[in-house]
Amino acid sequence: MAHLFNRNILLGVSGGIAAYKSAELVRELQERGAQVRVIMTRGAQEFITPLTLQALSGHPVHTELLDERAELGMGHIELARWADLLLIAPATADLVARLSTGRADDLLSTVALATAAPVMLAPAMNQQMWKDQATAANISTLAERGVHIVGPAAGLQACGDVGPGRMEAPSAIVDAAGNLFATGELAGKRIVITAGPTREALDPVRYISNNSSGKMGYALAQAAVDAGAITTLVSGPVNLPAPRHTRVMDVHSAEEMLEQCLSLLPECDIFIACAAVADYRPAATEDHKIKKGPEAVTLQLVRTPDIVATVAAQAQKPFTVGFAAETNDVLAYARDKMQRKGLDMIVANDVADQSIGFNSDENAVTVLWPEGQQVLQRANKSTIARQILHLVAQHYR
Ligand code: C5P
Numbered sequence: 001m002a003h004l005f006n007r008n009i010l011l012g013v014s015g016g017i018a019a020y021k022s023a024e025l026v027r028e029l030q031e032r033g034a035q036v037r038v039i040m041t042r043g044a045q046e047f048i049t050p051l052t053l054q055a056l057s058g059h060p061v062h063t064e065l066l067d068e069r070a071e072l073g074m075g076h077i078e079l080a081r082w083a084d085l086l087l088i089a090p091a092t093a094d095l096v097a098r099l100s101t102g103r104a105d106d107l108l109s110t111v112a113l114a115t116a117a118p119v120m121l122a123p124a125m126n127q128q129m130w131k132d133q134a135t136a137a138n139i140s141t142l143a144e145r146g147v148h149i150v151g152p153a154a155g156l157q158a159c160g161d162v163g164p165g166r167m168e169a170p171s172a173i174v175d176a177a178g179n180l181f182a183t184g185e186l187a188g189k190r191i192v193i194t195a196g197p198t199r200e201a202l203d204p205v206r207y208i209s210n211n212s213s214g215k216m217g218y219a220l221a222q223a224a225v226d227a228g229a230i231t232t233l234v235s236g237p238v239n240l241p242a243p244r245h246t247r248v249m250d251v252h253s254a255e256e257m258l259e260q261c262l263s264l265l266p267e268c269d270i271f272i273a274c275a276a277v278a279d280y281r282p283a284a285t286e287d288h289k290i291k292k293g294p295e296a297v298t299l300q301l302v303r304t305p306d307i308v309a310t311v312a313a314q315a316q317k318p319f320t321v322g323f324a325a326e327t328n329d330v331l332a333y334a335r336d337k338m339q340r341k342g343l344d345m346i347v348a349n350d351v352a353d354q355s356i357g358f359n360s361d362e363n364a365v366t367v368l369w370p371e372g373q374q375v376l377q378r379a380n381k382s383t384i385a386r387q388i389l390h391l392v393a394q395h396y397r
Pocket of ligand 1: 194254273274275276277278279304305306307308309321322323324325337
C-alpha cells in the first residue's frame with residue numbers, strides 16, 4: 001500500500017452528488033500520512049458543508065478566489081505552491097470542461113493553472129454525460145497534458161441510470177495518489193545524499209556552522225525512496241524526522257561527512273551533494289572550553305575538504321550532482337562550478353531571493369547538465385525534489 005507520508009494533498013471538491021464521499025477521502029488521505037487542505041467550488045457547497053471538511057482536515061476550507069481574508073492567510077498562489085498533488089474529487093463535467101480550456105474563473109480552476117504539482121482527477125457524472133463526445137474530448141485533452149485520471153467506476157448511479165460515471169471509491173483514489181509518488185524510475189539504484197549544515201568545533205561546546213535546515217536534502221531522500229532507490233542520507237545536525245525507508249548517517253564536521261561519504265562510495269550509483277558544508281574550520285580544536293580572556297582574539301581558519309569534488313575525482317565515480325547557491329550570474333557560475341568540480345549535473349539556486357532556498361519550504365531552481373538545462377518553477381521542496389530526481393533518472397547512465 002503506497003504511503004502519503006509527508007505529502008501535502010490539496011483536495012478540490014466540485015459540485016456533484018459524489019461530493020459527500022470527499023469526507024471519507026480526507027480521512028483516508030490522512031490515514032496514509034498526508035496533510036490535507038480543501039478547496040470547494042460553489043456547487044460543492046450545495047452538497048456538503050465547508051464546516052464538515054474543515055473539521056476533518058483541521059484547516060479552514062478555501063472557497064473564494066477574491067477573498068481578502070483568505071489571501072492574507074494562505075492565498076491562491078501559496079496554496080498552489082503548498083501542494084504536492086492537486087487531487088480533484090469529484091470532478092464534474094463542467095469542471096473537466098473548464099480545466100481543459102484553461103479557464104481560471106474560480107479558485108479551484110485558478111489553482112489548477114497555478115500549480116507546478118501534478119494534478120489528478122476523479123470524474124463523477126451521469127453516464128450519458130461521461131459518454132458524450134465533448135466530455136471525452138476534454139478528458140483526452142487533459143490526459144495528453146499529463147493530468148492523471150482515476151475512474152470513473154461503473155454501476156448504479158444516483159439518478160437511477162446504470163453505467164460508467166460513478167466516482168471511484170476513495171480507497172482506490174488514495175491508492176492512485178500514492179502510486180503517483182512511487183515512480184520506480186530509479187528502482188534498485190543506490191543513492192547517497194548529503195544534507196544539512198556541518199559544525200566545525202572550536203572547543204567542546206562551540207562551533208562554526210550555518211543556517212541550513214536540511215529540508216531540501218531530506219526532500220530529495222524522500223523523492224529517491226519514492227523513485228525506488230536504496231537511499232542513504234549523510235546528514236549534518238538538523239531538526240527533521242528521518243524520511244521513511246532511508247538510512248541516515250549522522251555526522252558533524254566536513255571531515256566526518258567526507259569520511260562517511262567515501263566509505264559509502266563502493267555501494268553508490270548516484271551521489272547528490274546538497275549539504276551546506278562549512279568552507280573553513282578552526283585550525284585547532286581545543287580539548288577544553290576556551291576561557292574568556294582578552295578583549296579581542298584572532299581565530300585562524302583553514303579550508304575544509306571539498307566533498308563533492310573529492311567524490312567526483314574518484315576512479316569509480318558515481319553520477320555526481322552538486323548544488324550551487326549564487327546571488328548573481330547564477331547560471332554562468334553554476335556551469336563553471338559543474339565543470340570545475342567534475343559534476344554530471346548541478347542544481348542552481350538564486351539565493352538573492354530570500355523567500356526561497358535556505359530554511360524556506362519552497363525553492364525555485366535551474367538544473368544544468370553538460371548539454372542542457374531546465375528551469376523548475378517555484379514550488380514546495382518535495383515537488384522540486386521529485387522533478388530533480390526525474391531529471392537525474394533521465395541523465396543517469
Ligand atoms: O563551492 P560551493 O560551496 O559553492 O559548492 C556547492 C556544492 O559543493 C554543493 O553541492 C555542496 O554540497 C558541495 N560542497 C561540498 N564540500 C564542500 C563545499 C561544498 O561537497 N566543502
